[in-house]
Amino acid sequence: MLRIRLFEDAVLRLFLANEVEGTTHLCQGREADPVGVCSALEPGDTVPPRTGAQCRARTAEGVAAEVVDLRTLRALDVTTIAESVSRTGRLVVVEEVPPTGGYAAGVIASAVERVGPLAARWVTMSDLPIPFARTLEDAALPSADAVAAAARLLS
Numbered sequence: 001m002l003r004i005r006l007f008e009d010a011v012l013r014l015f016l017a018n019e020v021e022g023t024t025h026l027c028q029g030r031e032a033d034p035v036g037v038c039s040a041l042e043p044g045d046t047v048p049p050r051t052g053a054q055c056r057a058r059t060a061e062g063v064a065a066e067v068v069d070l071r072t073l074r075a076l077d078v079t080t081i082a083e084s085v086s087r088t089g090r091l092v093v094v095e096e097v098p099p100t101g102g103y104a105a106g107v108i109a110s111a112v113e114r115v116g117p118l119a120a121r122w123v124t125m126s127d128l129p130i131p132f133a134r135t136l137e138d139a140a141l142p143s144a145d146a147v148a149a150a151a152r153l154l155s
Contacts, residue, residue, distance in 0.1 A: 063148045065092070073103050081107065082114035090154040091120040096141050099124040121150040 014020045066084050070076065085091050091111050093104040104122035112118060123142045131137050 063151045065090075065151060070107070076107070076110060078110045078114055081111050085111045085115045085118055089118055090151075091118055092147060092150050092154065093120070093122045094142050094147055095122070095124050097125060098127045100127060119154040121153060123147050123150045 011020065011024055015024045066088060068080060068084050070081075081091075091108060093107045095102050095104050097103075099122070102122075102124055104124060108120045108122060111120070123146050125142055126140045128140065131140055
């Protein structure tokens with residue numbers, strides 16, 4: 001991990017000095033994320049992607065939920081998901097990929113196997129390749145409004 005950190009520090013210095021063209025993605029601070037362990041966020045937060053500010057805005061609109069950040073899909077922390085679903089009886093899974101071939105259905109199926117019947121929805125991007133233009137990408141990805149609408153359908 002030390003080598004990774006040193007390498008990323010060097011890449012960041014070169015990027016900030018405009019010696020590396022294009023963009024760069026650094027994972028600093030994420031090196032020690034546990035595998036197979038979910039992170040349950042603050043109770044009362046909501047499920048939309050993007051920022052905590054959107055979560056709080058949705059909570060103010062009355063769409064409160066327990067948010068679970070899966071972190072990893074292999075191994076999937078089904079225990080934490082099942083505990084959350086047991087408390088609420090509902091599950092909304094959000095993913096920024098097309099519905100075909102995504103993981104949302106598998107997460108829902110895992111929860112049903114552990115908990116039994118439950119109210120569930122998944123919110124995905126449109127069933128098309130991700131566009132290059134930022135405005136088109138934002139239009140294709142799941143929006144906070146779409147997540148809130150899915151959560152309301154489960155009420």
